[in-house]
Amino acid sequence: MDLSAISPTLLIASLMVAATPLLLAAIGELVVEKAGVLNLGVEGMMIVGAVCGFAVSVETGSPYLGILAAMAGGAILSMLFAFLTQFALANQVASGLALTLFGLGLSALMGQSYVGIKPPAMGTVDIPVLSDLPVVGPILFGHDIVLYMGLGLTAAVWATLKFTRAGLILRAVGENHEAAHALGYHVVRVRILAILFGGACAGLGGAYISLIRVPQWTEGMTAGIGWIALALVVFASWKPWRVLLGAYLFGGINVLQLNLQAAGIAIPVEYLAMSPYLITILVLVILSADKSAAPASLGRPFHASH
Amino acid sequence: MSTPLLSIQGLTKAYPGVVANDNVSFDIGEGQVHALLGENGAGKSTLVKMIYGLVKPDSGSMTWRGQPFAPPEPRVARATGVAMVFQHFSLFDALNVAENVALGMENPPPLRDLASRIRDVSETYGLPLDPSRTVGDLSAGERQRVEIIRCLLQDPKLLIMDEPTSVLTPQEVEILFETLRKLKAEGTSILYISHKLEEIRSLCDHATILRLGKNVGECVPAETSARQMAELMVGDTLQTPTRTAQDGGAEVLRVQNLTAKSGNPFGTSLKDISFSVHAGEILGLGGVAGNGQDELLAALSGELLTTPEAVKIRGDAVGHLGPNQRRGIGTLAAPEERLGHAAAPNMSLVENALLTGAIRKSLTKNGFVNWKGTKDFAEDVITKFDVRTPGSDRAARALSGGNLQKFVIGREVLQDPDVLIVNQPTWGVDAAAAAAIRQSLMDLAAKGAAIVVISQDLDELMEISDRFGALNEGRLSTLRPTAGLTIDEIGLMMGGSHGMEVAHIQEEAGA
Numbered sequence: 001m002d003l004s005a006i007s008p009t010l011l012i013a014s015l016m017v018a019a020t021p022l023l024l025a026a027i028g029e030l031v032v033e034k035a036g037v038l039n040l041g042v043e044g045m046m047i048v049g050a051v052c053g054f055a056v057s058v059e060t061g062s063p064y065l066g067i068l069a070a071m072a073g074g075a076i077l078s079m080l081f082a083f084l085t086q087f088a089l090a091n092q093v094a095s096g097l098a099l100t101l102f103g104l105g106l107s108a109l110m111g112q113s114y115v116g117i118k119p120p121a122m123g124t125v126d127i128p129v130l131s132d133l134p135v136v137g138p139i140l141f142g143h144d145i146v147l148y149m150g151l152g153l154t155a156a157v158w159a160t161l162k163f164t165r166a167g168l169i170l171r172a173v174g175e176n177h178e179a180a181h182a183l184g185y186h187v188v189r190v191r192i193l194a195i196l197f198g199g200a201c202a203g204l205g206g207a208y209i210s211l212i213r214v215p216q217w218t219e220g221m222t223a224g225i226g227w228i229a230l231a232l233v234v235f236a237s238w239k240p241w242r243v244l245l246g247a248y249l250f251g252g253i254n255v256l257q258l259n260l261q262a263a264g265i266a267i268p269v270e271y272l273a274m275s276p277y278l279i280t281i282l283v284l285v286i287l288s289a290d291k292s293a294a295p296a297s298l299g300r301p302f303h304a305s306h
Numbered sequence: 307m308s309t310p311l312l313s314i315q316g317l318t319k320a321y322p323g324v325v326a327n328d329n330v331s332f333d334i335g336e337g338q339v340h341a342l343l344g345e346n347g348a349g350k351s352t353l354v355k356m357i358y359g360l361v362k363p364d365s366g367s368m369t370w371r372g373q374p375f376a377p378p379e380p381r382v383a384r385a386t387g388v389a390m391v392f393q394h395f396s397l398f399d400a401l402n403v404a405e406n407v408a409l410g411m412e413n414p415p416p417l418r419d420l421a422s423r424i425r426d427v428s429e430t431y432g433l434p435l436d437p438s439r440t441v442g443d444l445s446a447g448e449r450q451r452v453e454i455i456r457c458l459l460q461d462p463k464l465l466i467m468d469e470p471t472s473v474l475t476p477q478e479v480e481i482l483f484e485t486l487r488k489l490k491a492e493g494t495s496i497l498y499i500s501h502k503l504e505e506i507r508s509l510c511d512h513a514t515i516l517r518l519g520k521n522v523g524e525c526v527p528a529e530t531s532a533r534q535m536a537e538l539m540v541g542d543t544l545q546t547p548t549r550t551a552q553d554g555g556a557e558v559l560r561v562q563n564l565t566a567k568s569g570n571p572f573g574t575s576l577k578d579i580s581f582s583v584h585a586g587e588i589l590g591l592g593g594v595a596g597n598g599q600d601e602l603l604a605a606l607s608g609e610l611l612t613t614p615e616a617v618k619i620r621g622d623a624v625g626h627l628g629p630n631q632r633r634g635i636g637t638l639a640a641p642e643e644r645l646g647h648a649a650a651p652n653m654s655l656v657e658n659a660l661l662t663g664a665i666r667k668s669l670t671k672n673g674f675v676n677w678k679g680t681k682d683f684a685e686d687v688i689t690k691f692d693v694r695t696p697g698s699d700r701a702a703r704a705l706s707g708g709n710l711q712k713f714v715i716g717r718e719v720l721q722d723p724d725v726l727i728v729n730q731p732t733w734g735v736d737a738a739a740a741a742a743i744r745q746s747l748m749d750l751a752a753k754g755a756a757i758v759v760i761s762q763d764l765d766e767l768m769e770i771s772d773r774f775g776a777l778n779e780g781r782l783s784t785l786r787p788t789a790g791l792t793i794d795e796i797g798l799m800m801g802g803s804h805g806m807e808v809a810h811i812q813e814e815a816g817a
Contacts, residue, residue, distance in 0.1 A: 165414070172398050172409050179396035182360065183410055184380030296400065 019251025021205040025229035028201025035194035036174035036297035040096025043226025044103020049074040049203025050210040051107040063122040074203020158240040174295035235284030250280040317366035326352035344516035345736040359383040387463035399442035410456040447478035501736040503532035540738040555585030558756035564616040574598040583756040590771025598780040607639030608632040636724035648714040651703035659684035691716030708735040
């Protein structure tokens with residue numbers, strides 16, 4: 001066993017990379033749930049985003065176009081969910097589960113010819129002076145643009161929900177859709193926009209796995225991150241900064257346990273592999289003891305009848 | 307006469323199976339308090355929703371100060387100067403007062419300025435309110451203040467109030483009326499929807515009466531008696547409940563030193579309550595809400611278990627039996643809260659009928675439900691209690707409050723109980739239906755049932771009960787025969803039985 005082989009700098013830098021797909025998907029789902037919609041299709045939207053991003057990057061040679069395609073792919077798939085739940089008034093749980101299964105199958109079909117190919121690499125953002133700082137430089141300022149987008153998105157979602165009128169209306173729709181309708185707000189329109197935003201975020205999170213973190217395409221490569229994102233939103237009490245904390249905690253322990261495995265520590269691999277899930281859930285359960293309630297209209301279908 | 311503020315001409319709106327409004331016309335003048343009067347289901351709410359832009363009329367037109375007015379959505383109506391306080395508050399529990407107010411405004415100022423404006427308006431109109439409190443923690447009266455302030459901040463020309471007093475205490479009603487009179491003095495017109503006739507007589511300048519969606523008459527409330535208005539509303543002479551005097555039957559229900567802790571952390575515990583009810587007798591229990599009414603009903607119905615000896619039915623100790631076991635021995639109850647307590651909101655009327663009627667009506671056999679028998683029972687309740695619904699398969703939540711109330715009372719009464727406990731039996735029910743419910747309770751007593759009626763409505767208790775008592779902080783006053791009881795004496799009983807003793811001593815000393 002050689003623990004000295006684990007470099008703290010590299011460890012922290014790679015935990016940020018490991019956490020980003022989870023953070024992106026969870027922030028998107030947080031907005032969806034704040035609007036009162038429970039979309040269990042995060043995993044499906046992520047994997048479709050992953051394959052769309054991968055395919056477009058390979059075909060065009062531009063990882064940036066790939067990222068746009070991933071967001072579009074996730075959003076288009078979420079439109080199916082929006083149609084089913086907002087117009088056809090289908091059950092949200094069943095529709096979400098169907099979306100995941102559909103997404104997994106669709107992505108496998110779309111990705112058949114891309115197995116084993118290496119995508120064009122996305123450059124890191126090079127900030128003069130800051131990126132050259134010792135220790136801090138490689139940890140904080142040597143990453144790709146999407147990682148910073150994830151952090152920016154967290155701050156933006158937090159500020160929008162807390163300070164803006166749009167955020168207030170979104171929360172109102174999620175809290176009591178009948179009252180929001182009575183006051184003249186367009187419940188279905190707000191919810192569709194939220195669902196599309198959630199789809200785009202999930203697609204982006206998926207592409208981050210296939211283009212940056214791994215980077216290659218294999219079937220089912222999101223490996224349950226979408227489900228973790230769903231749980232994370234609940235355990236984070238629908239608060240953006242807690243989602244960030246939970247995502248980094250999960251990513252951090254994941255990276256750490258992989259390093260420990262590589263270093264040959266005398267703990268069975270199975271225990272190490274389950275540790276990120278256990279510890280993240282434990283910490284967030286303790287944090288969520290303040291009993292912040294779910295949006296009151298979460299998962300309830302809305303139909304404007306008078 | 308000058309141009310009216312709002313003139314309604316021939317508004318018609320039909321829903322599948324029912325015409326909610328049929329060619330309704332009337333005018334609201336500037337600075338007028340106009341009452342819209344009608345029974346449950348007369349189409350009052352649909353009419354105001356058309357004025358507020360929530361519902362589009364099928365035909366007919368409206369004019370606002372002479373200009374055509376057809377709001378496609380509420381924000382247009384608001385921009386014109388229409389504001390509305392809803393019957394079921396359109397508030398968001400998890401948001402604070404200022405956020406709730408902001409959601410009802412077109413162009414709200416930043417939250418900090420809004421908070422100070424809320425404080426200003428609440429002081430001007432005598433409606434104290436803290437903008438930073440979470441709405442979920444407020445009382446019904448305070449929640450209504452949030453709605454009213456939300457309207458007032460938009461400087462409305464026409465304020466619509468849909469049954470505003472149904473959830474308020476008498477003191478809160480007085481405060482509300484002061485505010486409305488002040489608004490009227492400032493030139494705001496008010497469209498006031500209610501079926502409480504005395505309120506309309508004291509507040510409104512003019513009344514339009516709707517019956518089954520049609521405009522059936524207009525009157526000046528101050529010059530019309532409550533009885534005349536009620537008869538216009540019902541379209542029939544109003545039956546005053548009557549009953550024949552009963553000789554004392556056998557003692558059926560005895561409560562002895564009942565002490566119980568409330569199941570609700572904010573509830574009132576029952577302290578040493580003793581009384582008995584005889585067959586054929588109606589015992590009326592009054593008192594300000596929250597003084598142990600819910601807990602007493604729970605203790606009698608079996609929801610709140612006590613020591614066996616505390617509650618006796620025909621001499622048998624039953625305090626430890628649950629609701630179904632008590633139903634088995636003929637003790638039924640109808641709690642106050644219709645949705646969620648007396649009825650399961652998302653279940654149909656048939657299913658709701660099964661929930662309490664299964665035992666006494668033998669609607670289940672070997673664990674299987676007799677749906678046909680249950681449907682017959684539900685339809686029996688619907689017919690006999692004039693519950694207005696398209697069918698017994700409708701969900702309980704789809705019924706208006708008054709109609710559901712008729713259903714939950716009828717469901718218990720038609721099971722022929724030996725002991726019936728009801729809490730607020732006519733809450734939110736219009737005059738004709740309330741009279742019918744009271745009559746059914748009296749008829750049940752005449753057949754030999756022992757009945758306990760818990761109510762906030764003193765007139766109701768005076769009308770139907772043989773003996774009266776008041777709950778105060780979980781204690782019960784001395785029971786007294788209703789005949790000859792004066793309002794002053796009742797007030798003293800409600801203030802606490804000890805107060806009454808003192809008053810008697812003082813009277814004697816004075817004499």
